Amino acid sequence: MAARDLAVARGGVPLLAGLSFDVAPGSALVLTGRNGIGKTTLLRTLAGLQPPLVGEVTPGGDRIAYGAHADGMKGTLTVAENLAFWAKMHGAGDIAAALEAFQLSALRDRAAQHLSAGQRRRLGLARMLLTGRPIWLLDEPTVSLDRDSVLRFADAVRAHLGGGGIAVLASHVDLGIEAQVLELEAFRVRPGTVQGDVFAGEAVE
Numbered sequence: 397m398a399a400r401d402l403a404v405a406r407g408g409v410p411l412l413a414g415l416s417f418d419v420a421p422g423s424a425l426v427l428t429g430r431n432g433i434g435k436t437t438l439l440r441t442l443a444g445l446q447p448p449l450v451g452e453v454t455p456g457g458d459r460i461a462y463g464a465h466a467d468g469m470k471g472t473l474t475v476a477e478n479l480a481f482w483a484k485m486h487g488a489g490d491i492a493a494a495l496e497a498f499q500l501s502a503l504r505d506r507a508a509q510h511l512s513a514g515q516r517r518r519l520g521l522a523r524m525l526l527t528g529r530p531i532w533l534l535d536e537p538t539v540s541l542d543r544d545s546v547l548r549f550a551d552a553v554r555a556h557l558g559g560g561g562i563a564v565l566a567s568h569v570d571l572g573i574e575a576q577v578l579e580l581e582a583f584r585v586r587p588g589t590v591q592g593d594v595f596a597g598e599a600v601e
Protein backbone atom coordinates (compact mmCIF):
# COMPACT_ATOMS: atom_id res chain seq x y z
CA MET A 397 0.00 0.00 0.00
CA ALA A 398 1.27 3.48 -0.78
CA ALA A 399 0.30 7.05 -0.01
CA ARG A 400 1.67 9.95 -2.02
CA ASP A 401 1.64 13.51 -0.76
CA LEU A 402 -1.58 12.88 1.08
CA ALA A 403 -3.57 15.54 2.92
CA VAL A 404 -6.67 14.69 4.94
CA ALA A 405 -9.45 16.67 6.59
CA ARG A 406 -12.34 15.98 8.95
CA GLY A 407 -15.44 18.12 9.16
CA GLY A 408 -13.88 20.47 6.61
CA VAL A 409 -10.78 21.07 8.74
CA PRO A 410 -7.44 20.00 7.25
CA LEU A 411 -5.59 17.88 9.81
CA LEU A 412 -2.59 16.25 8.19
CA ALA A 413 -0.58 17.05 5.06
CA GLY A 414 2.49 15.92 3.18
CA LEU A 415 2.13 12.26 4.06
CA SER A 416 3.94 9.78 1.84
CA PHE A 417 4.68 6.20 2.77
CA ASP A 418 4.94 2.67 1.43
CA VAL A 419 3.91 -0.46 3.28
CA ALA A 420 5.25 -3.54 1.55
CA PRO A 421 3.53 -6.94 1.56
CA GLY A 422 4.41 -8.71 4.78
CA SER A 423 4.91 -5.54 6.78
CA ALA A 424 3.05 -3.27 9.16
CA LEU A 425 2.77 0.46 9.79
CA VAL A 426 1.72 1.85 13.17
CA LEU A 427 0.20 5.35 13.25
CA THR A 428 0.82 7.24 16.48
CA GLY A 429 -0.08 10.67 17.73
CA ARG A 430 -2.10 12.48 20.34
CA ASN A 431 -5.90 12.32 20.59
CA GLY A 432 -7.55 14.15 17.74
CA ILE A 433 -4.50 14.42 15.51
CA GLY A 434 -6.21 12.51 12.73
CA LYS A 435 -5.37 8.80 13.00
CA THR A 436 -8.95 7.68 12.38
CA THR A 437 -9.33 10.25 9.64
CA LEU A 438 -6.19 8.96 7.93
CA LEU A 439 -7.37 5.35 8.22
CA ARG A 440 -10.78 6.29 6.79
CA THR A 441 -9.03 7.98 3.89
CA LEU A 442 -6.77 4.98 3.28
CA ALA A 443 -9.90 2.79 3.34
CA GLY A 444 -11.57 4.95 0.71
CA LEU A 445 -14.38 5.95 3.08
CA GLN A 446 -13.58 9.60 2.47
CA PRO A 447 -11.57 11.29 -0.27
CA PRO A 448 -8.19 12.85 0.43
CA LEU A 449 -7.92 16.62 0.11
CA VAL A 450 -4.98 16.04 -2.15
CA GLY A 451 -2.73 13.12 -2.94
CA GLU A 452 -3.23 9.51 -3.81
CA VAL A 453 -3.70 6.16 -2.09
CA THR A 454 -3.07 2.84 -3.80
CA PRO A 455 -4.55 0.33 -3.96
CA GLY A 456 -8.12 0.97 -2.94
CA GLY A 457 -11.41 -0.78 -2.67
CA ASP A 458 -11.80 -4.49 -2.44
CA ARG A 459 -8.25 -5.26 -1.27
CA ILE A 460 -8.88 -3.47 2.01
CA ALA A 461 -10.56 -4.64 5.21
CA TYR A 462 -11.28 -1.76 7.55
CA GLY A 463 -12.42 -2.64 10.96
CA ALA A 464 -11.72 -4.00 14.37
CA HIS A 465 -14.64 -2.45 16.10
CA ALA A 466 -18.21 -3.61 16.45
CA ASP A 467 -19.76 -1.46 13.73
CA GLY A 468 -22.10 -3.49 11.59
CA MET A 469 -22.42 -6.27 14.13
CA LYS A 470 -25.90 -7.76 14.30
CA GLY A 471 -26.80 -7.68 17.99
CA THR A 472 -29.53 -10.31 17.85
CA LEU A 473 -27.39 -12.79 15.93
CA THR A 474 -25.03 -15.07 17.80
CA VAL A 475 -21.26 -14.81 17.58
CA ALA A 476 -21.13 -17.72 15.11
CA GLU A 477 -24.01 -16.31 13.05
CA ASN A 478 -22.29 -12.94 12.82
CA LEU A 479 -19.11 -14.59 11.58
CA ALA A 480 -21.07 -16.77 9.14
CA PHE A 481 -22.75 -13.66 7.77
CA TRP A 482 -19.39 -11.95 7.39
CA ALA A 483 -17.80 -15.02 5.74
CA LYS A 484 -20.70 -15.29 3.30
CA MET A 485 -20.43 -11.62 2.44
CA HIS A 486 -16.77 -12.03 1.58
CA GLY A 487 -17.19 -15.43 -0.03
CA ALA A 488 -14.69 -17.34 2.04
CA GLY A 489 -13.25 -18.05 5.45
CA ASP A 490 -12.84 -20.65 8.15
CA ILE A 491 -15.26 -19.69 10.92
CA ALA A 492 -13.97 -22.30 13.36
CA ALA A 493 -10.42 -20.98 12.97
CA ALA A 494 -11.60 -17.39 13.48
CA LEU A 495 -13.49 -18.40 16.64
CA GLU A 496 -10.45 -20.24 17.94
CA ALA A 497 -7.99 -17.44 17.14
CA PHE A 498 -9.88 -15.04 19.41
CA GLN A 499 -11.09 -17.50 22.04
CA LEU A 500 -14.70 -17.17 20.97
CA SER A 501 -15.56 -20.87 20.61
CA ALA A 502 -17.22 -21.04 24.03
CA LEU A 503 -19.21 -17.92 23.18
CA ARG A 504 -20.28 -19.02 19.73
CA ASP A 505 -24.01 -19.26 20.63
CA ARG A 506 -24.21 -16.02 22.62
CA ALA A 507 -26.03 -13.07 21.03
CA ALA A 508 -23.58 -10.35 20.08
CA GLN A 509 -25.59 -7.83 22.09
CA HIS A 510 -24.80 -9.76 25.27
CA LEU A 511 -21.03 -9.78 24.83
CA SER A 512 -18.75 -7.79 27.09
CA ALA A 513 -16.79 -4.92 25.55
CA GLY A 514 -13.64 -7.00 25.19
CA GLN A 515 -15.53 -9.98 23.81
CA ARG A 516 -17.24 -7.74 21.28
CA ARG A 517 -13.89 -6.33 20.27
CA ARG A 518 -12.57 -9.88 19.80
CA LEU A 519 -15.53 -10.65 17.55
CA GLY A 520 -14.72 -7.53 15.52
CA LEU A 521 -11.14 -8.70 15.11
CA ALA A 522 -12.17 -12.28 14.27
CA ARG A 523 -14.12 -10.85 11.35
CA MET A 524 -10.88 -9.61 9.80
CA LEU A 525 -9.78 -13.22 9.37
CA LEU A 526 -12.86 -13.90 7.26
CA THR A 527 -12.46 -11.11 4.75
CA GLY A 528 -9.70 -12.77 2.75
CA ARG A 529 -8.43 -9.26 2.08
CA PRO A 530 -4.69 -8.54 2.12
CA ILE A 531 -4.73 -5.06 3.69
CA TRP A 532 -6.01 -4.67 7.23
CA LEU A 533 -6.65 -1.16 8.50
CA LEU A 534 -7.19 -1.32 12.25
CA ASP A 535 -8.26 1.54 14.46
CA GLU A 536 -7.21 1.12 18.10
CA PRO A 537 -7.66 -2.64 17.80
CA THR A 538 -6.70 -3.54 21.37
CA VAL A 539 -9.03 -1.21 23.26
CA SER A 540 -10.88 -3.26 25.94
CA LEU A 541 -8.73 -6.34 25.32
CA ASP A 542 -7.14 -8.18 28.24
CA ARG A 543 -3.47 -9.08 28.15
CA ASP A 544 -3.98 -12.54 26.70
CA SER A 545 -6.26 -11.20 23.97
CA VAL A 546 -3.67 -8.56 23.03
CA LEU A 547 -1.11 -11.34 22.58
CA ARG A 548 -3.57 -13.35 20.48
CA PHE A 549 -4.31 -10.31 18.39
CA ALA A 550 -0.59 -9.73 17.82
CA ASP A 551 -0.25 -13.38 16.77
CA ALA A 552 -3.11 -12.97 14.28
CA VAL A 553 -1.48 -9.89 12.78
CA ARG A 554 1.90 -11.65 12.56
CA ALA A 555 0.25 -14.59 10.80
CA HIS A 556 -1.43 -12.17 8.40
CA LEU A 557 1.91 -10.49 7.66
CA GLY A 558 3.58 -13.90 7.35
CA GLY A 559 1.14 -14.71 4.57
CA GLY A 560 2.15 -11.58 2.67
CA GLY A 561 -0.57 -9.36 4.13
CA ILE A 562 -0.29 -5.72 5.16
CA ALA A 563 -1.48 -4.08 8.36
CA VAL A 564 -1.86 -0.39 9.14
CA LEU A 565 -2.78 0.20 12.78
CA ALA A 566 -3.59 3.25 14.84
CA SER A 567 -2.58 2.60 18.39
CA HIS A 568 -1.49 4.30 21.60
CA VAL A 569 0.12 1.14 22.96
CA ASP A 570 3.08 -0.96 21.86
CA LEU A 571 1.54 -4.09 20.38
CA GLY A 572 4.81 -5.97 20.16
CA ILE A 573 4.50 -6.25 16.40
CA GLU A 574 7.50 -5.44 14.27
CA ALA A 575 6.43 -2.36 12.34
CA GLN A 576 7.40 0.99 10.90
CA VAL A 577 6.09 3.77 13.11
CA LEU A 578 4.64 6.95 11.64
CA GLU A 579 4.43 9.72 14.25
CA LEU A 580 1.75 12.02 12.86
CA GLU A 581 2.76 15.13 14.81
CA ALA A 582 5.29 15.87 12.06
CA PHE A 583 2.47 16.08 9.50
CA ARG A 584 0.00 18.16 11.49
CA VAL A 585 -1.41 21.12 9.56
CA ARG A 586 -0.70 24.39 11.32
CA PRO A 587 -3.81 26.39 12.20
CA GLY A 588 -4.11 29.50 10.08
CA THR A 589 -2.55 28.00 6.97
CA VAL A 590 -5.91 27.36 5.33
CA GLN A 591 -7.86 30.03 3.51
CA GLY A 592 -11.52 29.57 2.60
CA ASP A 593 -12.23 26.33 0.82
CA VAL A 594 -8.80 26.17 -0.72
CA PHE A 595 -6.41 23.81 0.94
CA ALA A 596 -3.21 25.65 1.65
CA GLY A 597 -1.92 23.67 4.59
CA GLU A 598 1.66 22.69 5.10
CA ALA A 599 3.14 20.11 7.35
CA VAL A 600 4.77 21.24 10.55
CA GLU A 601 8.53 20.95 10.23
Ligand SMILES: Nc1ncnc2c1ncn2[C@@H]1O[C@H](COP(=O)(O)OP(=O)(O)OP(=O)(O)O)[C@@H](O)[C@H]1O
Pocket residue numbers: 406407408411429430431432433434435436437438
Ligand atom coordinates in the same frame (compact mmCIF):
# COMPACT_ATOMS: atom_id res chain seq x y z
N1 LIG B 1 -17.60 14.57 11.88
C1 LIG B 1 -16.71 15.43 12.32
N2 LIG B 1 -16.86 16.77 12.15
C2 LIG B 1 -15.95 17.63 12.59
N3 LIG B 1 -14.81 17.28 13.23
C3 LIG B 1 -14.62 15.97 13.42
C4 LIG B 1 -15.54 14.98 13.00
N4 LIG B 1 -15.04 13.77 13.36
C5 LIG B 1 -13.88 14.01 13.98
N5 LIG B 1 -13.62 15.33 14.02
C6 LIG B 1 -12.43 15.97 14.61
O1 LIG B 1 -11.33 15.64 13.75
C7 LIG B 1 -10.14 15.51 14.51
C8 LIG B 1 -9.46 14.21 14.18
O2 LIG B 1 -10.23 13.14 14.66
P1 LIG B 1 -9.70 11.65 14.56
O3 LIG B 1 -10.80 10.78 15.07
O4 LIG B 1 -9.18 11.37 13.19
O5 LIG B 1 -8.47 11.67 15.59
P2 LIG B 1 -7.62 10.48 16.22
O6 LIG B 1 -6.19 10.81 16.03
O7 LIG B 1 -8.09 9.17 15.67
O8 LIG B 1 -8.00 10.61 17.76
P3 LIG B 1 -8.03 9.56 18.99
O9 LIG B 1 -6.60 9.25 19.36
O10 LIG B 1 -8.73 10.32 20.07
O11 LIG B 1 -8.81 8.35 18.53
C9 LIG B 1 -10.54 15.64 15.98
O12 LIG B 1 -10.23 16.95 16.42
C10 LIG B 1 -12.05 15.43 15.96
O13 LIG B 1 -12.67 16.13 17.00
